[in-house]
Structure formats: C-alpha cells, structure tokens
Amino acid sequence: VPLVEWFLFHHVDSPEGSLVVAQSEVDVPFAIKRVYFLHSIPPTQVRGKHAHKALTQIAVAVKGSCSFHLDDGHDQADVKLDSPSRGIILHPNIWREMYDFTPDCVLLILASAHFDEADYIRDYEAFKHAARR
Amino acid sequence: VPLVEWFLFHHVDSPEGSLVVAQSEVDVPFAIKRVYFLHSIPPTQVRGKHAHKALTQIAVAVKGSCSFHLDDGHDQADVKLDSPSRGIILHPNIWREMYDFTPDCVLLILASAHFDEADYIRDYEAFKHAARR
Numbered sequence: 725v726p727l728v729e730w731f732l733f734h735h736v737d738s739p740e741g742s743l744v745v746a747q748s749e750v751d752v753p754f755a756i757k758r759v760y761f762l763h764s765i766p767p768t769q770v771r772g773k774h775a776h777k778a779l780t781q782i783a784v785a786v787k788g789s790c791s792f793h794l795d796d797g798h799d800q801a802d803v804k805l806d807s808p809s810r811g812i813i814l815h816p817n818i819w820r821e822m823y824d825f826t827p828d829c830v831l832l833i834l835a836s837a838h839f840d841e842a843d844y845i846r847d848y849e850a851f852k853h854a855a856r857r
Numbered sequence: 858v859p860l861v862e863w864f865l866f867h868h869v870d871s872p873e874g875s876l877v878v879a880q881s882e883v884d885v886p887f888a889i890k891r892v893y894f895l896h897s898i899p900p901t902q903v904r905g906k907h908a909h910k911a912l913t914q915i916a917v918a919v920k921g922s923c924s925f926h927l928d929d930g931h932d933q934a935d936v937k938l939d940s941p942s943r944g945i946i947l948h949p950n951i952w953r954e955m956y957d958f959t960p961d962c963v964l965l966i967l968a969s970a971h972f973d974e975a976d977y978i979r980d981y982e983a984f985k986h987a988a989r990r
Contacts, residue, residue: 741898741958747971748890756889757881759967761919763941765874786894786963787920808896808963825874830919830941830963834892838880 725815727794728801731782735809744809746782746834753813754780754836761832765790765825772820775845780836784811788829795819797855805831819851858948860927861934864915868942877942879915879967886946887913887969894965898923898958905953908978913969917944921962928952930988938964952984 734751735744748756765771772792783792789806796818803812804824814820822831837843845851867884868877881889898904905925916925922939929951936945937957947953955964970976978984 737897739899740902741904742896743893744896745891745893745972748888748892750971755881756892758878759881759889759892760876760878761941761965763875763877763919764870766872769873771874786896786965787961808894828920828961832894832919832965838883839878 727796727799727818728803729813729815731784731811731813733784733809733811742808744786752782752834756834757837758835758839759833760835761786761830762822762825763830765829765831767825767827769823769825771822773846773848775819775851776814776816777843777845778816778837779840779843780816781814782811782834783814784808784832786830786832788826790822790825790829790831793821793823797852817855819848860929860932860951861936862946862948864917864944864946866917866942866944875941877919885915885967889967890970891968891972892966893968894919894963895955895958896963898962898964900958900960902956902958904955906979906981908952908984909947909949910976910978911949911970912973912976913949914947915944915967916947917941917965919963919965921959923955923958923962923964926954926956930985950988952981
C-alpha cells in the first residue's frame with residue numbers, strides 16, 4: 725500500500741456554503757464503524773504515536789490544519805492537512821504522529837472498526853521489528 | 858418520538874486536547890452509512906428546509922455554533938448547538954431549518970442511510986398535511 729494516499733471528498737461549494745460528504749462503502753472503501761474527532765489540541769502537542777494492525781481510517785482537518793508524520797517501517801513522509809475536502813487514508817501498519825495543530829483545528833477521523841485496544845501497536849521498536857519481517 | 862432529543866457524545870478532555878467519539882450501532886442508535894459536514898455557511902443563510910421520511914441523523918457543531926428550528930407538524934422548538942460533545946438526534950418526519958451559523962461553524966452530521974432524494978420532503982405544506990394524518 726502507498727505510504728501517502730490522499731482521499732478527495734465529494735463536496736459542493738456555493739455562495740450558500742459548503743457541503744462535504746462521505747458514504748460508507750460507496751466512496752469510503754470500508755463500512756464506517758466509528759467516527760471521532762480531535763479538537764483543542766495545544767500547538768506543541770504530538771498525538772497518535774501508534775500504528776494499527778488491521779484498522780483503516782480516513783483523516784481530514786475539517787477546520788484549521790495539522791500535519792501527519794507517516795512511517796511504514798521503511799519510508800517516512802510528512803503531509804499537511806489543510807483542506808476540509810482533502811483527507812488521507814491511513815492504512816494498517818502505518819505509524820502515525822500528528823503535530824502542528826492550529827488552535828482552531830478539528831481533525832475528523834472515519835474508522836473501519838469499533839475501538840479495540842488489541843489492534844494498537846504502541847511501541848515503535850515493536851512496530852519497526854514487525855515491519856522488517 | 859420527542860421533538861428535541863439531545864445526544865451526548867462520549868468524550869475525553871485533557872491538557873493534551875479533546876477527543877469526541879461515536880460508534881456505529883453502539884452509542885449511535887443506527888449504522889452510520891453517511892457522514893457529511895457543512896462549513897463556510899454565511900451567517901444570514903438558512904439551510905435544511907426539509908424533513909425525511911425514514912432517515913435518522915445526529916447533528917453536532919464540532920466548531921462554532923448554529924441553531925436548529927424543529928417542527929413535527931404540531932409543535933416547534935428552537936435549539937442552539939454550541940458544544941462539540943452535545944448534538945441532537947434528528948428523527949424522521951421532523952422539519953428542520955438551520956440558521957445563525959457563526960463564521961467558523963462546522964456542522965457534522967451522521968446519517969443512517971446513503972443519500973436518497975426520494976426520502977426528502979421538501980414542501981412544507983405537504984409535510985404539514987402528512988403530519989396531520
């Protein structure tokens with residue numbers, strides 16, 4: 725899988741305002757089982773710092789901006805989310821760290837499964853070791 | 858069904874930031890088939906102006922605030938959404954109009970079905986007539 729895969733949301737922009745939409749198993753390549761968002765993140769804070777074994781997610785800054793550091797165990801990339809209609813797909817086995825949150829940033833995430841602590845890889849060395857196999 | 862039903866999201870607030878979460882068919886009383894959000898709505902704009910025959914939705918202002926005018930054909934209510942962890946459940950057969958969007962408002966909606974134009978009731982008199990039966 726690609727380290728960085730952008731996800732362009734369907735959106736309608738008009739003088740009456742903008743609408744951005746994602747449909748489960750239509751444009752979103754999975755059934756949306758969980759929706760969550762982060763807000764009021766201090767600009768110096770780094771979030772994430774984990775990978776997932778099976779979970780796929782789509783992340784989009786619906787307000788403000790933040791950056792993602794992505795790492796598949798071999799390559800690394802940094803991307804900035806700064807558009808409410810352009811997100812990224814977070815595939816399994818990608819280490820992610822989010823940083824540089826603007827004070828107004830709201831980061832929305834659509835996830836393919838309910839919360840499951842057993843799906844998290846929270847130790848970077850363990851992640852690197854697994855990626856080397 | 859009640860005209861106004863609040864939906865309190867599970868949320869975690871800490872000095873590292875806030876997380877708000879909703880899980881399909883766990884706390885959310887339906888399978889999330891569609892997620893959409895409105896942004897950049899002019900403060901003088903009125904959105905919505907329809908009811909749904911079968912669709913159930915949850916709406917929350919993840920940033921800023923806006924107000925909902927709700928009407929079940931018998932009673933009317935106006936509520937303000939101004940918290941990222943307190944939304945409302947929009948049941949079927951409720952006429953809704955959204956107004957007083959702050960310039961920074963992002964209104965997130967979780968919906969129980971994919972988009973279906975046939976599910977919309979866009980004529981208020983037809984809505985009132987159906988509600989009277």
